[in-house]
Amino acid sequence: MKRFDYHVPQSIEEALNLFKSLGDAIYIAGGTDVMVNIKRKKISPKNLISLRNITALKVIEKGKELKIGSCVTHEQLLKDKYIEKYYTALHDAVRKLGSKQIRNVATIGGNICNAAPSADTACPLLVFDTKVLIRNEKGERKIPLHDFFLGPYSVSKDEGEIVTGFEITFLPPYSGSAYIKHSRREAMDLAIVSVATRLTLSPEVDIDFLKREAGEKTYSEFESRLLSYGITVKEARIAMGVVAPRPLRAKEAEDYLCGKRLTDEAIREASEIASSVAKPRDTLRGEAWYRREMVKVLTRRAILLSAKRAFD
């Protein structure tokens, strides 16, 4: 391992200036990707600029929008009841991310900037139409997360730019989301494939009745009922992990579902479309045929779960 100097700026401005003056430097948040890459000799920066003392990056703001600071840890997200209730897919994702030790230090900003095809928070953020907030010397810019991912481990930002956070607009009523990570182990594992979905429904039936049903019936009973009510899908988002060089949205499947009534048939068709959009490869961690097959299964399950959660 090459030696490096470690800097701990106290503000975003200081960090930006440090980066400019040091030249050969890299930002480090939790370090759970950075340190692995240094040890594996994939990178050998002379300077590490730590973002962990910048308190402004560590907050979850619930104002007009939901704003998650880039240095918010996965454990912080996991414990946030508001996120659990309204942005459940994100909660699902951090629940099975790494281990407690990893979650205690690893950040959402690091997860997104590292841009692994398997990054667990990527798909949930995609289905919430998240925008990435980026700071440089000139000021702040904001781009859709969908445009931020360029390829494996590659994002649309200059090296010296700091991601300050993520902006998520509030979801309309009757929205529900889910993230399913298909992995070989329950912890400390990367997904073979993963799928996040978010539905916004417009129930034309008696909502109170539905809510009661949701509360009283077991999940499987409610699931079969749910599909017979003829609820219309107002908006659908489907994102898939490890099926392409970058986290991918299955826009064709979203479009198909949008405006349709939520039936078993429609869900199956959407899942088929998602699977056909996926372009998985054979790798050590999973074979392409299996990944494609799993996209189908997981998409269906995630849609059902999202629909149910829309009434939670």
Next chain:
Amino acid sequence: MSFNIIGKKIPKKDAPFKVTGQALYIDDVELPGMLYGKILYSKYPHARILHIDTSKAEKLPGVKAVITAKDFPPHFRIGFMKDNPPLKGTKVLSTRDEIAAVCAISPEIAEEALDLISVEYEVLQGIFDPLVAMREDAPILHEEVGSNILKLPWRLVCGDVEKAKKESAYVVEDTFTTQWVTHCCLATSGCVAYFDVNNNLTMYSNTQIPSLAQNEFLEALTALGLRNRRVRIIQVTIGGGFGSKLDTYPYEYIAILLALKTRKPVKIVFSRDEEFFATSPRQCTITKISQGCDRDGRLTFREVEMILDNGAYTSWGATTPSVMMMPISSLYRVPNVKYTATCVYTNNTYCQAMRGYGNPQATFAIESSLDHLAEESGIDPYDLRIINANEPGEITPQGFRVTTCGLKECIEEVAKRLNWKEKRGRGLKKRGVGIASLIHVGGGARVYKSDGCGTIIKMDDFGKVDVFTGASDIGQGADTVIAQIVAEELGVPVEDVNVIHNDTDICPWDVGVHASRTTFVAGNSALFAAKKIKKKLLEILSKLLEVPPEDVAIKNGIAFSKSDPQKSIPLARALRRIHFTTGGSMLMAEHFYDPQNENLNKEFRGNLSAAYAYGTHGVEVEVDTETGKVKILKYVAAHDVGRAINPLLLEGQIYGGVLQGIGYALSEKMIYDNGYLKNGNFLDYKILTVRDVPPVEIVIIETNEEAGPFGAKGIGEPGLVPTAPAIANAIYDAVGVRIRDLPITPEKVLKALKEKNKG
């Protein structure tokens, strides 16, 4: 019998040291002037070495020595078949082949020096499949051997299999394959070697076989021209062994040579990468098995043909068929048995002992095939097992004399707890149940000429006891169990017994920690030594208390007269009295215990162990038929252990075994692609995490083995032996597909389900 200390849940003696970081592992050893050794491995799985240039590495500041094959005597070889040169000079046969080594004043410099060594290769076509290696036209990997098939013809024939096959009412035949898995010791392999001015060698090591390693290093010193020297092995705290440290490896000889060259202590500790690719895994096998039974379900024969990928060199992995014979000949009563095994050289990694020593591979085939036979004959798998269960007093076809045997109780208990009758064969909600049993050596195993272990015991002036044992503790708890045995016998508190087990200068000989033998063999050795010292002690106490020796009892470190408890004396005072008098003495005793078991003869028969351990595992699974994922809902492990000396440690052994077994069954696999290990890290090598642990229920069956210490039999390995077939059988019960190739991944299950639905 009632006990004070035996049967009590006493926490491991070494636990506080480990959890507080006080335990000294190999990585913690620092000696003055110590250098750090690193090894350059081959780039190719099969190649001729044309040229090695070490000049640049030698010139790097901080580098103290660089060695290659020419620094070893030309014909020096190591390993069970003496086919492995510690450094390879002319040809490499696998990607873990050692070509050169350096030592330097820091590990970083040593690492940098490796990059400066250039090696010119002529790449040769590799052979990665034992079936290909066995072909007539395959290139010969070891010219000196003359064949890719090892000259180790494993063959056991009992009765007349051909005849029995013809006469059987039902016969099944299947082929099963198993994968390479690795031990995943928390502490990696390593050693520190140094020579004193007289050229005597001290090795700090985490070996499992101090006495045998001592012998092998002495041979190496002789080969290096150092005759009649001493070798002292000091074992550090060993962070897991599981068989991986049952042999000596090239890195140890490399450290020795570097230490000799530099006259400095040299440390080599494996990185996690090295631990994955440069240690020897459990062998992968191809097993063809056929079994039959009569109309009533009585087994008539068992025929097994096995091919083992030996890899490039030979370690103990090649001898695992000697243990596979045990379940093949003796798990359930089967009168006619035929077993042959062929070990084949390939350009893959070479294999070693790993917990169970072949037994998991063999039992996977036997117990999966048995369920197939149950289906074929229409007999409930539970009934089939009960009908054929071994019984006490039996002599098996291979000549094992079964003393205690709780197999039937194990099967019954597991079935009861699984709710077998209710649950089996329903396939409700894609759930199913499966069982599988095991036999293993439980009273040592005579694989070397001696299966013995020595103990020296002394008592000090304060009533404390020091026990010097040959046994090794690799985390299994030998020190705790030995302390309990001695404390029980002597009537002293267990805290007063100090077990010393880590230094060949001090501790007597022992064949090593393997074959689930330590509690039985080292335990007996300690027990008999304790009996001897107790006899002396009672005689002395009888004089001091003025009562006959039979009337003296010791409890909690106090000696008293049984008939008149008023007459008493603290042990410490008694010991000082006899020490500090004219012509005084100190209390000491020794014992060398070698169990009454036999080497297998030329026909591979004989009573290998003084006692046999049995067990049955049962599992309920749920299969996700859309994803192929298998979820374990309930796991029951019943083991006949003779006696539980320490139920806490015993349960720990079984939990650990079951977890390792589930990994073997469902997720662990070393993925080799043309000789290169592709998943040598904990991310891609899927050892289970704590979050994957299913509920495990442990049932301890005590049969009180007369030959064992306080009735105990060995339990080190059995916990993982029948796990894979129990799970495979449960999957079959749940969804009707039988996976014959480990690990049972979701992909395999899903594929099988799709094929089943097509057909």
